[in-house]
Amino acid sequence: MKKLITLIPIFFCMFFAQAQTEPTDGVYRLVDEMPRFPGCEDIEDEIERRSCSENELLTFIYENVSYPAIARENGIEGICVVQFTIEKNGSISDIKLVRDIGGGCGEESVRVIQEMIEQDVFWIPGRQNGENVRVRFTFPIKYKLSDKKEKRGFFKRLFSRQKY
Numbered sequence: 001m002k003k004l005i006t007l008i009p010i011f012f013c014m015f016f017a018q019a020q021t022e023p024t025d026g027v028y029r030l031v032d033e034m035p036r037f038p039g040c041e042d043i044e045d046e047i048e049r050r051s052c053s054e055n056e057l058l059t060f061i062y063e064n065v066s067y068p069a070i071a072r073e074n075g076i077e078g079i080c081v082v083q084f085t086i087e088k089n090g091s092i093s094d095i096k097l098v099r100d101i102g103g104g105c106g107e108e109s110v111r112v113i114q115e116m117i118e119q120d121v122f123w124i125p126g127r128q129n130g131e132n133v134r135v136r137f138t139f140p141i142k143y144k145l146s147d148k149k150e151k152r153g154f155f156k157r158l159f160s161r162q163k164y
Contacts, residue, residue, distance in 0.1 A: 027085055027134045033127040035086040035135050041124070053124075057139075060121070065112045067143060071103025079140045080109040088132040090122035101143065109141045 037060070040052035070076075078101035085094040095113050100106030126135035 027136050028126065028128060029136050031126040031128040031133055031135055035090070035126040035137060036124040038090075038122060038124060060116070061112055061139075061141060064115050065108060065141065067145075068104030068108050071101075071105050071143060072145065074103055075145065076101055076103035076105065077144050078105070079142050080105050081138060081140050082109045082113050083136060083138045084113055086123045086125055086135045086137050088125055088134055090125045092117050092121075092123070094136075098138065099140075105141075105143050112141070113139070 036050065036053040037057035038053075039056040040049050043049040043052055079099065080097065080101055081099035083094075083096045083098045084092050087093055092113065095110055097106045097110050100109075125132040127133065
């Protein structure tokens with residue numbers, strides 16, 4: 001009986017990993033070579049190139065994102081998650097908001113991804129078995145108020161409105 005119990009998790013992991021590499025509606029979630037944000041193609045080492053690409057993506061996002069005024073005024077912080085598809089040619093399509101924290105942050109997250117389309121940013125496409133494929137990419141965008149005064153101001157306004 002012990003052998004059966006130990007084999008089930010191994011079989012489940014193999015099935016799950018295989019299921020992740022199969023495309024859903026022609027779009028992969030996990031491929032041999034995941035898509036990369038452009039700007040680091042001259043780096044030969046794969047690990048350094050991937051790290052550079054991630055930094056370039058973060059730089060683009062945080063240079064183009066604006067903390068929505070409503071969220072700032074209400075002390076809203078958290079992580080929004082945006083999902084989009086990197087096409088075979090590196091273009092972006094099918095942008096969806098997966099998680100929203102409110103206060104306009106979700107709309108801003110979608111807008112900043114759409115900004116890539118407007119600026120003609122083409123990703124290095126994902127590859128599976130040596131061919132370019134469509135890959136669904138999920139990206140979290142963190143909203144955090146940097147000034148503690150902003151947070152205190154929110155709570156001060158909140159409590160000053162209450163009558164005892």
